[in-house]
Amino acid sequence: MFSVFFKELFQYNLVLKQLIWQQLTMRYRRTALGAFWTLLNPLLTMVVTSIVFSMIMRWPLKTFAVFLFSGLVPYTLFSNCLSQGMQALLNNESLIKKIHIPKQIFVISISVSLLVDAIFSTLCLFIIALAIGAPLTFSLFILPVNFLLLFCFALGLALMLSIATVSFRDLPNIIAVVLQAAYYLTPIIYPVTIVPEEYRWLFSLNPLTWFVEIFRHPLYEGGLASIEVYGQVTALALISMILGVYTFKKHDRYIVYKL
Helix, strand or coil: CCHHHHHHCCCCHHHHHHHCCCCCCCCCCCCCCHHHHHHHHHHHHHHHHHHHHHHHHHHHHHHHHHHHHHHHHHHHHHHHHHHHHHCCCCCCCHHHHHCCCCHHHHHHHHHHHEEEEEEEEHHHHHHHHCCCCCCCCHHHHHHHHHHHHHHHHHHHHHHHHHHHHHHCCHHHHHHHHHHHHHHHHHHCCCCCCHCCCHHHHHHHHHHHHHHHHHHHHHHHHCCCCCCCHHHHHHHHHHHHHHHHHHHHHHHHHHHHHHH
């Protein structure tokens, strides 16, 4: 089952590349600013949220902006991969019904294009963050590994949810609410240290907490997360991918009958 999943990707790699390129080029097609929106959207979010919450948290604006940036990077990629990846099969319903093509290509192509967007916007935003006080250290070289771990975790969930969405069309609306709640229940706009000690164990049950931590250490603190944290996020990424591939291949043959 797993070998078939990746064998199909290899056999249709040209189609996958074309779909990824199509996603990247058409996302902002006919917009005045084009691909600049990849930077502008997270930049505006970071600026507005930083101004508001720096006053509430009573942090210096520049310090809080870097802190927020380090939390928004993983959350935005995760949120986009789930919300867009889970609808990839529905959005390509006509193509799936017309030709034989590995259906996982649609979920993976949208997820990879979002990963490319995230890396590009992170590079651009980090230049701004660097100018206002972000640390420039060797720990930044761990970021490609962090992106890969987060991508695998999000992709595995997107594969499972894309199958479920074919049968339960209300699921995207439910996940949108869950992701909105996750934004506030994950230490993105606040440090977990302000949470009362007796409730902090609840945050350890939130997988996004650990992914935010592996990004926050190099981007905000100039160091690396602990081996234990990397062990946890690696396990989460592997489990998510295994379950995602298994679930997808178990049910993908029935997709065309449910669309």
